[in-house]
Amino acid sequence: MPLALGIGTGLIYLAFLAPGISNIDGLSMLTVAESLVVNHNLTVPADIGMLGRDGNSYSKLYPLLSLLAVPFVAAGVALSHLLGLPSHDLAAIFALMLPALLTAGTTSLVALLALRLGSTTEGAWLAALSFALGTIALVYARTFFAEPLLAFLTAGSLYLVLGGTVREVIGAGVFVGLAVLAKPAGVIVGPILSAYLLAKRRPLRIAAVPVFATGIALMLFAGYNYMRFGNPLSFGQPWSFRVAAIPEGVLGLLLSPGRGLLWYCPAVILFIVGLRAAVRSKPLEALMPVILFIGYLMLHSYWTTWTGGWSWGPRFLLPALPGLSALTGMLDKNWRKGLLILTVIGFFVNAPTLISFYERYYAEANEQGISQQALLWSPKYAPLMQAWGTAYRQLKDAVESDVRELSHRTHTPGGTVANSRALRVVAVWWWVLPVAGIPRWIGIAVALLLLATGLWVMSKGAASCREEAVHST
Numbered sequence: 014m015p016l017a018l019g020i021g022t023g024l025i026y027l028a029f030l031a032p033g034i035s036n037i038d039g040l041s042m043l044t045v046a047e048s049l050v051v052n053h054n055l056t057v058p059a060d061i062g063m064l065g066r067d068g069n070s071y072s073k074l075y076p077l078l079s080l081l082a083v084p085f086v087a088a089g090v091a092l093s094h095l096l097g098l099p100s101h102d103l104a105a106i107f108a109l110m111l112p113a114l115l116t117a118g119t120t121s122l123v124a125l126l127a128l129r130l131g132s133t134t135e136g137a138w139l140a141a142l143s144f145a146l147g148t149i150a151l152v153y154a155r156t157f158f159a160e161p162l163l164a165f166l167t168a169g170s171l172y173l174v175l176g177g178t179v180r181e182v183i184g185a186g187v188f189v190g191l192a193v194l195a196k197p198a199g200v201i202v203g204p205i206l207s208a209y210l211l212a213k214r215r216p217l218r219i220a221a222v223p224v225f226a227t228g229i230a231l232m233l234f235a236g237y238n239y240m241r242f243g244n245p246l247s248f249g250q251p252w253s254f255r256v257a258a259i260p261e262g263v264l265g266l267l268l269s270p271g272r273g274l275l276w277y278c279p280a281v282i283l284f285i286v287g288l289r290a291a292v293r294s295k296p297l298e299a300l301m302p303v304i305l306f307i308g309y310l311m312l313h314s315y316w317t318t319w320t321g322g323w324s325w326g327p328r329f330l331l332p333a334l335p336g337l338s339a340l341t342g343m344l345d346k347n348w349r350k351g352l353l354i355l356t357v358i359g360f361f362v363n364a365p366t367l368i369s370f371y372e373r374y375y376a377e378a379n380e381q382g383i384s385q386q387a388l389l390w391s392p393k394y395a396p397l398m399q400a401w402g403t404a405y406r407q408l409k410d411a412v413e414s415d416v417r418e419l420s421h422r423t424h425t426p427g428g429t430v431a432n433s434r435a436l437r438v439v440a441v442w443w444w445v446l447p448v449a450g451i452p453r454w455i456g457i458a459v460a461l462l463l464l465a466t467g468l469w470v471m472s473k474g475a476a477s478c479r480e481e482a483v484h485s486t
Contacts, residue, residue: 017474023117024467039157066243127342147359203227262314270395277326302336
């Protein structure tokens with residue numbers, strides 16, 4: 014069942030693959046992968062990087078996603094040479110397969126975590142489905158941010174450490190180390206998992222594995238920082254932390270119209286009910302997803318830029334969502350109806366981003382002079398309230414624009430709608446096929462095949478859950 018969920022959601026995500034990267038952070042990490050493939054170094058153009066110790070510019074972001082994207086980028090570059098197309102464009106489309114596949118893998122891990130916490134197979138299936146289609150995971154599976162990778166590694170490390178065998182704890186240590194290299198926020202995972210192992214009275218040499226892996230990864234990251242910027246503590250992002258920022262950050266990430274978890278991932282809130290059921294049989298294990306969630310919440314609330322710039326919902330909390338979603342697998346049949354309803358609501362909230370770039374609304378708001386505070390705290394201007402209207406305007410522009418003419422524009426994300434190419438196309442891969450001389454109907458047929466196959470695979474997984482439920486009664 015978990016495998017069917019992962020394959021099914023992966024195919025669905027690929028059917029809605031974005032035609033490019035529409036944010037500076039993603040473009041910066043993609044360019045590192047391109048530089049490794051084409052130039053065999055880590056340098057990037059000055060407009061998307063920071064000046065390094067050797068006079069070259071380097072991405073200020075994190076290494077792991079760029080390294081993992083290298084095979085995808087290499088395939089895109091090779092195909093671009095065969096088709097005579099710009100290598101950057103195909104590299105971006107191929108690289109975007111990586112977060113889609115990572116999020117599909119995380120969906121499987123949600124089901125596995127739910128089962129490990131004591132869920133039935135039916136409950137685990139619904140919990141994973143809710144994560145994949147009813148939360149911001151649906152949105153960020155189509156982007157090139159580091160959060161989908163960090164979510165996969167956080168969920169994987171938690172699943173392995175709950176298994177408890179020496180081999181699984183060592184595997185969790187590997188995931189923990191990679192989490193730090195995916196994004197420095199992953200530093201919280203190792204100490205929390207080591208504390209859990211100590212609470213379970215595991216030998217110190219076993220309990221220390223996650224925190225030891227964190228230390229090794231931090232040293233590697235420090236070396237990477239020194240190589241780029243001559244300072245092991247230069248992680249690229251500003252060290253702007255204030256205790257006074259915590260109340261606003263917590264309130265904003267949980268409840269604000271512009272970023273609140275409650276509005277963008279409504280189904281996840283039912284983890285509270287699932288937690289009550291899980292703690293009866295596995296109290297320590299049930300608390301682990303909650304502790305990780307609190308860790309990510311407090312860390313990012315302490316950071317003055319907790320909003321995450323042009324983000325959709327609480328992007329910084331995405332790595333904690335798999336664990337919370339797994340707890341919803343513990344709901345009884347009556348509560349599962351509520352989970353299903355909230356999942357549908359969550360899908361409706363997030364679905365506009367399947368055909369449009371949410372950055373379009375921020376560009377429009379910027380042109381209209383709408384303040385950041387209004388975007389965060391005013392229901393009227395919150396992205397989720399404007400998403401469908403923005404998607405309609407983007408589709409209207411796409412129909413009225415020649416995608417072949419737009420393709421000749423610079424690939425740097427534009428600050429305005431008029432000078433952007435990404436914000437004026439239907440945000441799915443098959444819309445840009447005419448640039449390669451391929452009719453759109455071929456892409457639509459492939460996308461429909463991927464979608465239908467994904468739904469079929471997921472339905473087979475659901476059928477196996479029902480059969481198991483019948484046999485267990």
